[in-house]
Structures are given as C-alpha cells and as structure tokens.
Amino acid sequence: MKNPASSASSYKMSDLEREKLKLVVDYSFAQSLPEIWPIAAQKFANAIALHDPHSKPEIVLTYAQLYQQIQQFATGLQANGLLSLTQSDDSSDPPRVALISDNSYRWMIADQGIMMAGAADVVRSSAAETEELLYIIEHSGSTVLVVEDVKTLKKLGDRLLKLPIQLIVLLTDEQLETFGEIKVLNFSQVMAAGTSQELKSANQNHNTLATLLYTSGTTGKPKGVRLTHGNLLHQLTTLGAVIQPHVGDIALSILPTWHTFGRTAEYYVLSQGCHQIYTTIRYIKQDFKDFKPQYMIGVPRLLESVYEGVQKKFREQPANKQKLVNNLLEFSQRHIQGKGIWQGLVLKPHPPALGEKLLGGLQAIIYWPLHFLGEKLVYKTVREATGGRMKYFISGGGSLAMHLENFYQIVGLEILVGYGLTETSPVTHARRYWHNIRGSAGQPIPGTEAKIVDPETRQPLPVGKTGIVLLRGPQVMQGYYKNPEATKKAIDPEGWFDSGDLGWLTENNDLVLTGRQKDTIVLTNGENIEPQPIEDACLRSVYIDQIMLVGQDQRSLGALIVPNMEALKQWALSQNLQLVLPNETFSADHEQIKLDSKIVQELFRKELTREVQNRPGFRPDDRIGPLRLLEEPFSIENGMLTQTLKVRRPVVMERYRDMIDGMF
Known part of the structure; x- marks a missing residue:
C-alpha cells in the first residue's frame, strides 16, 4: 500500500544520522533480501557468520559458506520442482513455503534459500499448537512444508494429508521417504540436489511478497501479515542510523528467529559482518563469559532475568555489604537523574529550562564521587558478568520497567529500546545512544512518520497528549493475507497504520508508550x-x-x-x-x-x-x-x-x- 504525503510531520534525519549511515554497509541498491548474501560473502568472506557452540557437532559457518549453503538449498528446492508445483489458489504471489521450526543455523539457510529460490515463506514455531499450525499451512496456500524434524511432522498428523502440500523437507538428516503419499526429503538430500543444476534467478522486487507472519491470535483466528522484500530491506538500510556494528562484532541470538523482531535483528547484524552466536537461557551466563559479546538483542523479560541474577548475588552478601550496595545504588540513582536533566534527556513533553538543567548538573556533580565509588566496588563486576565488552543491549517487544532502565544505566550497560509491530517489519522507532531518553521508545527511524490521534475523534493531538499511535512508512505491511476487511480497519486510505498502542510524543518526536488500547x-x-x-x-x-x-x-x-x-x-x-x-x-x-x-x-x-x-x-x-x-x-x-x-x-x-x- 502506498504512503502518500500528508500534513503530518515526518521525522527528519539529522546530519549525525547521515554520518552514521556512512559507517555501515549500504544495501540500498537491492531489490530483494537474498541479494545481500553474495555481497556479504564478498566483503566478509572468511569472517564467522553463524556459530552454534551448543550443537553436536559444534557449527561454525563463514560468510562465504553461509552464502554457498543458502544458494545450494535454493537450487535444491528448484531441482525438486518448487516453481512448477500447482498453486492452491489463483494468487499472483510467489509460491508459499511453510517453514515450521525454531532457532538453528539451518533455519536461516532454509529461510533465505526459500526466498532465493523465488518463493515466500510462512514461518511459525514448531512449539505452536497443532490446530494453529494446520490453520496457517492451509490458510496461506502453502504447497511445500519445511519442518524442523520428524517429531514436528508427526505432530501435524494425518490431517496434513488433506492439505495441498506436495513436498516436505526435514531440517534434520532423519530418513523418511514419504508421509502418506507426500514426498519427503531431508536437509542433506535437498543440499545434494542443489549441486545438480544451476540456480534459476527469481524475478523479485520491492513489492514482491517475501514472507507471511501470522499473529498470535489470542482473539479469533491468527491474521497473516504480508511483508514484502521492500518492507524488510527498509530495516536493513535504515538501522545503521541507530547502531553501527563492526565486522567481527559478536552478537548473541536468543530470540525466536521466526519472530519478526529476532528475525530482522539477525538480518541486520549479518548484513554488517557480525559473528552471530546462538544461545539459550540455559547457556547465556556461560556464553557471556566465553564469548564476551558486543551486542545482545532481547525482550524486557530477558533483561529482567539478568537483573534478578545480579540481585540474587547481592542478597547472598552479608547484611553490611547489602546495605552498602543499596546505598551506592541510591546515590548513583541521584547522579544519573541529575546528569539526565543536565543533558536534556528527560521524559517530559518539552526539554528542561536552563535553570532546571543547571540544578540537574549540580546534583550530578555532588553525587559523582559516590557513583565513582560504586563503579570501583560494584558496577564493574556486574559488567564483567556480561563479558565486559557489551556495547549495547537492544530491547524490544514490550515496555521496559523504569527500575531496569535505571539499574542498567547505573552499572554502565547501555540499553537501546526499539518499538514496532509485526505489521511494521517491525522497527519504527529506536533510541540512539546519543539521545537515549529512558522511558521512551525513541525517535522514528529514517523514512518513518508517527502521529497521535484522539481515540474517539481520530483528530491529531498536540505534544504531550496521550492518544492512539498511528504509523506510516516503507516498512508498513501490504495488508493481512486474504483479509481485506481487517486490512481496511488497520490501514486508512492515506496509509496510516493503527498500532492499537497508546502513547504521546515529545517536542523532539520521542515516542512515549503508555499501554495497549485493548488492555x-x-x-x-x-x-x-x-x-x-x-x-x-x-x-x-x-x-x-x-x-x-x-x-x-x-x-x-x-x-x-x-x-x-x-x-x-x-x-x-x-x-x-x-x-x-x-x-x-x-x-x-x-x-x-x-x-x-x-x-x-x-x-x-x-x-x-x-x-x-x-x-x-x-x-x-x-x-x-x-x-x-x-x-x-x-x-x-x-x-x-x-x-x-x-x-x-x-x-x-x-x-x-x-x-x-x-x-x-
């Protein structure tokens, strides 16, 4: 859906952000997502791309190997007739391939291999309920099913045989020739088939469907969100205005790769030559120590878990030490509060006046010695528990409680909060490290507009007034699959997407969220x-x-x-x-x-x-x-x-x- 201009103000990219974008690899030329992999393979060749230290055997893939395997998987799908399979509907979209699996390096190979072969994937967790998975496979019109393992396939049961699936691919190397009358190939067989012919180029552009992501469906049936290659590429070409990873920087991957936040985050860090390590809650503490990551992308609950682990260690100390730590944290809280006021980074509709800034600066100076003492005695140890090299925690997928904001700022671990929805690919807003207002969701990323409207009248509201958050930009979905009524309800004729979130804007266009309208x-x-x-x-x-x-x-x-x-x-x-x-x-x-x-x-x-x-x-x-x-x-x-x-x-x-x- 096009996004025509309107009288609503758009966030203008600053000169600083333009300079930051020059520091990252530019993919603005790309017409489809798979086009990034040959460029990445050329630029980063022998740098490590994907690393799973917990698999048996341990998996390490360089960028050259990652591109080669994506290409081979794509060719293997084509060799097994992907593009010639009968579509289950009269849609002009590319063939749909259901990808039902959780995190693994093979998920990334399958995901990008499907797109490179000329299809669109329909992704969901293998842990989702059987009824939901069967509904998604049927509703999407998928003709190929790529599934995590035999166990997941058997979970779907005989009802799968009634759906228009014509080929099944296992992401394991388990042996299973057929499921009912449907042909089954394992991962190695698809890869072997990929060596038998040349890859046929796919005719894809920014408007081509890349993926369908189905909402969780807490009320009614889940809706299929249509995201194009242009939607996803917008994220890759604009997030450099927020963070600028270096080649070889280590990023821990813990979010579900099929979820839009974890997925886009992986696309971005890999597009910049990062070394991505797959981890889980079980291994994360050890992986912090062993790999000393620069980036960790997660949801607030994960940051809460890390915080609680630190608090547990504090509680294990003798009473006098607990009292000392608590006092230092309180003094540091006053220091960072004053510092934020002095820098103008406060959660208010308008920046603080000069007098307020001066008082804040004085407060920061008064409490700085005690904050420095806390740094020497406590905070450095907390940072070392995350490996000691963390540049940024990237948090999204929900609001971050203020006590977590304060704690991480006190101990010197920078958190950049982002905001968005599945329907927006997902990022629309993000906090920059040079403009990090705690409690906010940040400013729009380049090319994105936001406005706040009254829930009843739908009229725009002024700075500081709470209403419904509307969003517009190149990352907004095409609509809901086979659901024009829901699409019309979500996106108005001018291209504004109704987020369903409540919030307000500051004078500097920082978005502050206050809750969900339906909550x-x-x-x-x-x-x-x-x-x-x-x-x-x-x-x-x-x-x-x-x-x-x-x-x-x-x-x-x-x-x-x-x-x-x-x-x-x-x-x-x-x-x-x-x-x-x-x-x-x-x-x-x-x-x-x-x-x-x-x-x-x-x-x-x-x-x-x-x-x-x-x-x-x-x-x-x-x-x-x-x-x-x-x-x-x-x-x-x-x-x-x-x-x-x-x-x-x-x-x-x-x-x-x-x-x-x-x-x-």
Missing part, C-alpha cells in the same frame, strides 16, 4: 487505567516475579502475582517461619505458613503499596485492592506467555476466571 482497564468510576506501567513498578519488588492487573468494571484494581519463591523463602527463614509449598518437606521447628496465610498476604500488600505509591504520576485509582498469589508461573508451555515472553492477558483471564470473580 485498558475501566473501573466503575469511569477511570481508565493502563496496567503496564503499574505492573512494571510492582516488579521492582524482589518478592514479585510476574504480575497481571485485573479489575475491569470493578471498583478497584486487583492483582494476580507469581511470587519469587527463592526470595520469599529467604524472607520466611529470616522471620523464623517455614513456607509450606506443594511437594516440599519442612521442619517442625518453625511456624508453618502458606501462600494464602495472613502474614504472607500482608508482606505482598506492603510491597504493592510501596511500589505503586512511589511510581511517578501515582493516582489514588492506581491502588491495588485484592490480590492472589499463584503457584504456577506464566510460561510459554502453559500458553500464558507469548514466544517473546509477554503475558497473554486474555488467556490468563480465562484460566483464572473463577479466581478473579472471587476476588471482587
């Missing part, structure tokens, strides 16, 4: 409450691991809380109490308490009251009334977290419907 909780007094900022504040408590606010059409807010069991057990021991949990033995020497006991409830009540009232912008309606403590964490496995570790509110609401009703 808003409306109390009986008519007050609208955005749960995310309050939840983020509550997560400052060491006793709260996860939290979700409830209270729609009630007199007050309520909270479902997953406790941090380790911290809670330590508290119980300090009170000469024994916390009784399922399947756990206990000593009769201590008074026995349970999660629903009065003393535990009082602890969490005090924690919630303190953190909510200390939150900037606190209002009486923000107070949390009834609460319930949950023994089962929100997780991907039980369906209460998305693959990017965001709480699926509708799923949690349905799961605990009776409990929530009982709270009120």
Whole structure:
C-alpha cells in the first residue's frame, strides 16, 4: 500500500544520522533480501557468520559458506520442482513455503534459500499448537512444508494429508521417504540436489511478497501479515542510523528467529559482518563469559532475568555489604537523574529550562564521587558478568520497567529500546545512544512518520497528549493475507497504520508508550487505567516475579502475582517461619505458613503499596485492592506467555476466571 504525503510531520534525519549511515554497509541498491548474501560473502568472506557452540557437532559457518549453503538449498528446492508445483489458489504471489521450526543455523539457510529460490515463506514455531499450525499451512496456500524434524511432522498428523502440500523437507538428516503419499526429503538430500543444476534467478522486487507472519491470535483466528522484500530491506538500510556494528562484532541470538523482531535483528547484524552466536537461557551466563559479546538483542523479560541474577548475588552478601550496595545504588540513582536533566534527556513533553538543567548538573556533580565509588566496588563486576565488552543491549517487544532502565544505566550497560509491530517489519522507532531518553521508545527511524490521534475523534493531538499511535512508512505491511476487511480497519486510505498502542510524543518526536488500547482497564468510576506501567513498578519488588492487573468494571484494581519463591523463602527463614509449598518437606521447628496465610498476604500488600505509591504520576485509582498469589508461573508451555515472553492477558483471564470473580 502506498504512503502518500500528508500534513503530518515526518521525522527528519539529522546530519549525525547521515554520518552514521556512512559507517555501515549500504544495501540500498537491492531489490530483494537474498541479494545481500553474495555481497556479504564478498566483503566478509572468511569472517564467522553463524556459530552454534551448543550443537553436536559444534557449527561454525563463514560468510562465504553461509552464502554457498543458502544458494545450494535454493537450487535444491528448484531441482525438486518448487516453481512448477500447482498453486492452491489463483494468487499472483510467489509460491508459499511453510517453514515450521525454531532457532538453528539451518533455519536461516532454509529461510533465505526459500526466498532465493523465488518463493515466500510462512514461518511459525514448531512449539505452536497443532490446530494453529494446520490453520496457517492451509490458510496461506502453502504447497511445500519445511519442518524442523520428524517429531514436528508427526505432530501435524494425518490431517496434513488433506492439505495441498506436495513436498516436505526435514531440517534434520532423519530418513523418511514419504508421509502418506507426500514426498519427503531431508536437509542433506535437498543440499545434494542443489549441486545438480544451476540456480534459476527469481524475478523479485520491492513489492514482491517475501514472507507471511501470522499473529498470535489470542482473539479469533491468527491474521497473516504480508511483508514484502521492500518492507524488510527498509530495516536493513535504515538501522545503521541507530547502531553501527563492526565486522567481527559478536552478537548473541536468543530470540525466536521466526519472530519478526529476532528475525530482522539477525538480518541486520549479518548484513554488517557480525559473528552471530546462538544461545539459550540455559547457556547465556556461560556464553557471556566465553564469548564476551558486543551486542545482545532481547525482550524486557530477558533483561529482567539478568537483573534478578545480579540481585540474587547481592542478597547472598552479608547484611553490611547489602546495605552498602543499596546505598551506592541510591546515590548513583541521584547522579544519573541529575546528569539526565543536565543533558536534556528527560521524559517530559518539552526539554528542561536552563535553570532546571543547571540544578540537574549540580546534583550530578555532588553525587559523582559516590557513583565513582560504586563503579570501583560494584558496577564493574556486574559488567564483567556480561563479558565486559557489551556495547549495547537492544530491547524490544514490550515496555521496559523504569527500575531496569535505571539499574542498567547505573552499572554502565547501555540499553537501546526499539518499538514496532509485526505489521511494521517491525522497527519504527529506536533510541540512539546519543539521545537515549529512558522511558521512551525513541525517535522514528529514517523514512518513518508517527502521529497521535484522539481515540474517539481520530483528530491529531498536540505534544504531550496521550492518544492512539498511528504509523506510516516503507516498512508498513501490504495488508493481512486474504483479509481485506481487517486490512481496511488497520490501514486508512492515506496509509496510516493503527498500532492499537497508546502513547504521546515529545517536542523532539520521542515516542512515549503508555499501554495497549485493548488492555485498558475501566473501573466503575469511569477511570481508565493502563496496567503496564503499574505492573512494571510492582516488579521492582524482589518478592514479585510476574504480575497481571485485573479489575475491569470493578471498583478497584486487583492483582494476580507469581511470587519469587527463592526470595520469599529467604524472607520466611529470616522471620523464623517455614513456607509450606506443594511437594516440599519442612521442619517442625518453625511456624508453618502458606501462600494464602495472613502474614504472607500482608508482606505482598506492603510491597504493592510501596511500589505503586512511589511510581511517578501515582493516582489514588492506581491502588491495588485484592490480590492472589499463584503457584504456577506464566510460561510459554502453559500458553500464558507469548514466544517473546509477554503475558497473554486474555488467556490468563480465562484460566483464572473463577479466581478473579472471587476476588471482587
């Protein structure tokens, strides 16, 4: 869909950003994503591209080898008739290939091999529910299925035989000749076929469909987001205005590669010659030490996990050392607050006045010696735990709580937050390291426009006023696959995409998000409450691991809380109490308490009251009334977290419907 000009102001690229773009490899000439690989192979030839230290055997691919294998996989698909297979519909799109798999180096080879062969891929996790996978394969009109392994194939079952799949490819080397009457090839067989003929060039351009990504579908059927080669290339050609990796810089890859954020991040770091290492939560601490990365791209929950690991070590120290650390963190907090005001990097609609800046500078100077002491005694050690060479943590996929923002700034680990959606490929905004306003989602990336409109009238709102965030730019999707009604609802005739997010803009075009329109909780007094900022504040408590606010059409807010069991057990021991949990033995020497006991409830009540009232912008309606403590964490496995570790509110609401009703 075209994006005609309008009266809305567009973010103008600064001279500094133009200079930064000159420092990265330019792919603006490319018409399709696969065109970057021969250039990367030529420029970075023997530099390491993909590295999986945890596979058996260990996998290391140079850029020359990566391009060769992508090309070979593409040719293997063509040799097995990819381009001649009968399409299941009359679409003018290229053939669709369903790619059902999770992170591996072979995922990247398959993904780019499919595109290089002239097809578009339809990607999803192999861990997704069977019904969802079958729906996606059928709805997309896929004629080829590339699947992680035999186990995943068998998970799809005989119902797959009723779909128009004509060829199945395994990303393993398992042997399986047919599935029903469908021909099955393993990875090695496709690669071997790729040596038998020359690759036929694909006729692709910026408007050609590159991939279909299906939304999670928490309400109704998932929608297929149509992203073109032009959408994806826009990311590669503009993110250099934000970060400028060097050849050989190490980036840890932990996000799902099929998810648009993790996927685009990998495309970008690989386009710049980085050394990408596949890691998991299980190995990440060791990989920090072994590989000393310069970049880590993740979601807020991952940064919360790293933070909690550091806090755990703090709690293990003697009481006098804990007090010293806490005091140093408090003094450093005042230092960085003053420094931010002096630099004009404050979360306000308008920059601070000169007098306010001078006072901020004075505050920064006064507390600098104590901050310096904290650097010598504590903060350097924290950085060394991440390898000691970290340039930037890149965070996206959700809001980052302010206590995390402050902590990482204090210890000297720079976080650059980005914003966007699957429908925007995904990045529309990002914080620059020279303009890093904590609490914001940053300024638009080049070529991107944003405006805030009133939810009711749809009229533009002035600086500082909260409304719905509308977005426009070359990265906005073509629309939803086979769903013109949803497309019309999401993108207006002028090309503005309705993000469904609520936020406001500063005078310098920094976007500040306040929540999701559909997540808003409306109390009986008519007050609208955005749960995310309050939840983020509550997560400052060491006793709260996860939290979700409830209270729609009630007199007050309520909270479902997953406790941090380790911290809670330590508290119980300090009170000469024994916390009784399922399947756990206990000593009769201590008074026995349970999660629903009065003393535990009082602890969490005090924690919630303190953190909510200390939150900037606190209002009486923000107070949390009834609460319930949950023994089962929100997780991907039980369906209460998305693959990017965001709480699926509708799923949690349905799961605990009776409990929530009982709270009120």
